[in-house]
Amino acid sequence: MPKDYTAEISCIGAWLCDENAGETLTDKSQNLNNFTFKAAGEPAWSSVNPPKSYTPCYIDFDGIDDICTLINPALLNAALDSGYSFCAWIKFGDLARDRAAIGGAGNFELTLQCYLDGELYCYFGHGTSWVQSGQGKINDINTWYHIAATRKTTGQKKVYINGVDQLGADHGGQFAIAPPQLYLGLDAGAGYLKGKMCQVAIFNTELLQADIDDIITYGLKPQAVYPKANLKRGFNSGFAAFLSQYCKAKKLGLTPLKLPDGTPF
Numbered sequence: 650m651p652k653d654y655t656a657e658i659s660c661i662g663a664w665l666c667d668e669n670a671g672e673t674l675t676d677k678s679q680n681l682n683n684f685t686f687k688a689a690g691e692p693a694w695s696s697v698n699p700p701k702s703y704t705p706c707y708i709d710f711d712g713i714d715d716i717c718t719l720i721n722p723a724l725l726n727a728a729l730d731s732g733y734s735f736c737a738w739i740k741f742g743d744l745a746r747d748r749a750a751i752g753g754a755g756n757f758e759l760t761l762q763c764y765l766d767g768e769l770y771c772y773f774g775h776g777t778s779w780v781q782s783g784q785g786k787i788n789d790i791n792t793w794y795h796i797a798a799t800r801k802t803t804g805q806k807k808v809y810i811n812g813v814d815q816l817g818a819d820h821g822g823q824f825a826i827a828p829p830q831l832y833l834g835l836d837a838g839a840g841y842l843k844g845k846m847c848q849v850a851i852f853n854t855e856l857l858q859a860d861i862d863d864i865i866t867y868g869l870k871p872q873a874v875y876p877k878a879n880l881k882r883g884f885n886s887g888f889a890a891f892l893s894q895y896c897k898a899k900k901l902g903l904t905p906l907k908l909p910d911g912t913p914f
Contacts (some may be wrong), residue, residue, distance in 0.1 A: 650871070651863055651866070651867040651871040652860075652863060652871070653869075653870055653871060654850065654852075654860070654863075654864060654869045654870070655677040655678050655850070655869050655870045656678075656679070656870075657852070658679075659852045659853055659854040660678045660679070660850060660851075660852055660869075661678060661680055661682075661724075661725060661733075661851050661852065661853050662676055662678055662680060662682055662725065662849075662850060662851040663676060663677045663678045663849070663850040663851075663869050663870070664676060664677070664683075664684055664833075664849045664850070665677055665704065665847065665848055665849075665868075665869060665870060666704070666706065666707050666708050666846065666847035666848065666849065667704060667705060667706055667847070668694075668706075669694050669696060669705070669706040670694060672685060672686040672691060673685050673686070674708070674717055674833075674849075677869070677870055678850075680724055682719060682720065682721055682724045682725065683719075683720050684717040684718065684719055684720065684833060685717065685718060685720055686716075686717055687714070687715070687716045687717065687718060689714070690713075690714035690715050690716055691715060692708040692709055692710050692711075692715040692716075692717065692834065693708070693709045693711075693715075694706060694707075694708060694709070695707060695708075695709050695845070699793075699847065700738040700740070700793035700795070700847070700848075701738070701868065703867065703868035703871070703872055704738065704847050704848050704868060706847070707738070707845050707846060707847035708833075708845065708846055708847065709844075709845045710742075710833075710834040710841065710842040710843060710844055710845070710846070711841075711843065712742060712743070712748070712840075712841050712842060712843025712844075713841060714841065715834050715841065715842075716832050716833065716834040716835040716841065717832065717833040717834060718830055718831075718832055719830060719831040719832075722830050722831050725831060725851070732800055732801055732802035732853065732854055732855050733799075733800055733851065733852055733853045733854065733855070734797060734798065734799040734800065734851070734852045734854065734855055734856040735751060735797070735798055735849075735850065735851045735852070736795065736796065736797035736798070736848075736849070736850055736856065736861065736864060737750060737751065737795075737796060737846055737847070737848060737849040737850070738793055738794070738795050738796075738846065738847050738848045739793070739794055739795075739796055739844060739845070739846050740790075740791060740792060740793045740794070740844050740845040740846075741787055741790055741791075741794075741842075741843070741844040742790055742791065742843035742844040742845070743790055743843050743844075744787060744790060745840070745843070748839070748840055748841070748842050748843060748844065749832075749834070749835055749836035749839040749840060749841070749842055750796075750833070750834070750842050750844070750846055751831075751832070751833060751836075751849070752831070752832045752834075752835050752836025752837060752839060753830065753831055753832070753836065753837065768786050768787075769786070769787065769796065769808055769810070769815075769817075771798035771806070771808050787810070793845075794810055794811060795809075795810070795811050795812065795861075795864075795865045796808070796809070796810055797809040797812075797856060797861045797864075799855045799856050800855065801855050802855075805819060806819050806820075807819075809858075809861055811865070812858075812861050812862050812865050814858070833846065833849065834846075848864075848868060848869055850864075850869050
């Protein structure tokens with residue numbers, strides 16, 4: 650059975666964006682730290698062509714004023730330390746500079762943005778600590794990409810596009826956390842996101858390659874998987890019990906079972 654990443658202690662926020670209605674993104678982690686839509690700037694819900702079958706819907710940002718704000722950013726601040734990761738399925742609607750999918754405010758940076766010509770910049774903790782995707786770029790608008798960024802406690806940072814480490818330029822710098830707010834669809838120092846997003850998560854540990862592969866394949870909270878052999882075994886044992894009861898009824902001369910149209914079975 651694939652891992653349920655929303656139940657991991659290291660998961661400090663997981664927003665699947667699967668509500669498909671309303672003005673709240675429910676945190677599926679143990680922290681229950683929800684996002685709420687900004688009044689008069691509400692992203693739209695859509696279920697047209699999601700990235701994977703396990704995520705039936707997503708939120709759509711207009712690039713003008715749509716954002717989601719974290720209801721209690723202090724919870725996030727208390728849980729983060731110098732090693733953490735964030736990931737999401739994102740479809741950029743254009744490649745204009747500084748389109749931020751995830752962003753902070755003040756000195757706090759937990760930012761994923763399309764910087765210039767499809768190159769991704771991912772900031773960790775402070776504006777001077779970041780990693781860029783280098784030659785790995787978002788080449789196509791209106792195409793879903795799974796993007797993950799990780800930071801070791803030692804400071805090494807990586808950015809992955811569709812599960813591939815982009816070997817981007819790693820810039821060191823100060824690690825500082827004091828988030829007055831965390832946004833989806835905006836960064837205080839960048840622009841509004843024109844695009845779509847779902848399956849967003851933040852962890853206070855480094856996600857490894859195997860973790861990212863699992864999340865891409867099964868989602869943050871996998872659907873139940875039942876082996877075919879077990880299904881077959883369950884069906885066979887259930888039918889055998891039914892057949893045994895039916896034979897006993899016939900032997901005792903009891904009224905036989907009937908089909909829905911009244912025909913004796």
